[in-house]
Amino acid sequence: MIQVRKLIKRFGLKTVLRGVDFQVEAGEFVALLGPNGAGKTTFLRVLASLSRPSMGEVRIAGYQLPAQAAAVRRRLGVVSHQPLLYGDLTAEENLHFYGLMYGVADLDRRVAQVLEMVGLYARRRDLVRTFSRGMQQRLAIGRAVLHDPEVMLFDEPHTGLDQDASAMLDNVLREVAVRGRTVVMTSHDLARAADLASRFDVLSRGVIAASVHRSEIEPNQLLGFYRQTLLEVETRRKERVSV
């Protein structure tokens, strides 16, 4: 479903992604782990067609980026730590607006269905700026699944959420995964990632440093695996510098 080969992304003189190779099969839930500044958000922005690759090949659902960006966007749902919602519109109006932009058929029924799914139907006529952070994030997920995308990208969706809101978000994420969607989620929260994902990739210093499937690792070993990977990357870097 997602194929990335030798992806490089530069911002001026700074190289953020240094040849990322990444593949995701249809229906997989991949947790992309990594320290701050590893390039996780940049990588997701390239996949979302918000950022143009400097070099390399990116294909999603068979369509190439950036040449076939519109076809890719039609198949993508994106949730970031920002809700991408308009505070001065109601929950219903926000979804209605995005539904028009995506050309969703039978829009009123679909909007009601999505609001039910994220548990905000009763608050549908309330302005989004009156919502708590957790409610906004649930509505953001509703916005992302409105057009029934095949691939979903989540960029640190739990940022700023309290325990209850995070648990509620996890339930929505599980439902998204159960419906057979391909999911890539960046996260700092290893416990949460271990609970949700079927594969764990570690992005460090702009490359995928390691990848492990859920069947190959116990959830309580994930932290050790993550730390070991970062340590190896750092050791290799120091060796290169000393040479």
Place this chain on the structure above:
Amino acid sequence: MEESAMDVSRQATFETRSAWRAYLRSIWAVVWKDLAAELRSRELLSAMLVFALLVILIFNFALELDAETRATVTSGVLWVTFAFAGTLGLNRSMAMEKDRGCLDGLLLAPVDRSAIYFGKAIGNLVFMFVVEIIVLPVYSILYNVNLFNPGLILVIVLGSLGYVAVGTLLSSMAVQTRTRDVLLPILLFPVVIPVFIAAVKASGFFLAGREMVDIWPYLNLMIVYDVIFTAVAFMTFDYVVEE
């Protein structure tokens, strides 16, 4: 053979029509969203209006002119007021998209990005016209000049079109920077000088009752400017908003 060729042609016509419908629907969605959000918050219009009214009030007291001189400076004061109030509106309109990450939400939609540009530009134009409709009668009373002249209205429409066409493009560029509030006027005013001068001259000539033969060159300049800059914005908006 002939029938299948006709089928292909019909299919192509159908696809073209669907694409056009989707394009126009996206433009409408962006305009509707901007107007609905503004009707709720009145943030943008009230700022533009207060600023515009203050400017004409200050000029009224600062320039204690006799009736004849007053008529000659009217068009200049009027366009300075529109330009400054317009900059405020353009800045705010794009900042609202950027602040909650909504610009990313728009860019993720599977539509030609020029539809987003046209939607934003039409919204900005509506706000500009609302301010102008309110400012004109106040100005007429304060300066004792009859501004309800069909020729002047035409100049205001053409001048506002050019101003908004360039302003929307440049504000989407400026909003990506940290110094967006300062950057927009610095970028915008040098580029709008041709339409600004033409608008001031044409307005002045209409108010002075000059012959159309004197006014046409300025009207032509404004029409050409509007067409060229709308086309430039249509072609470049995608590159301006992409990382």
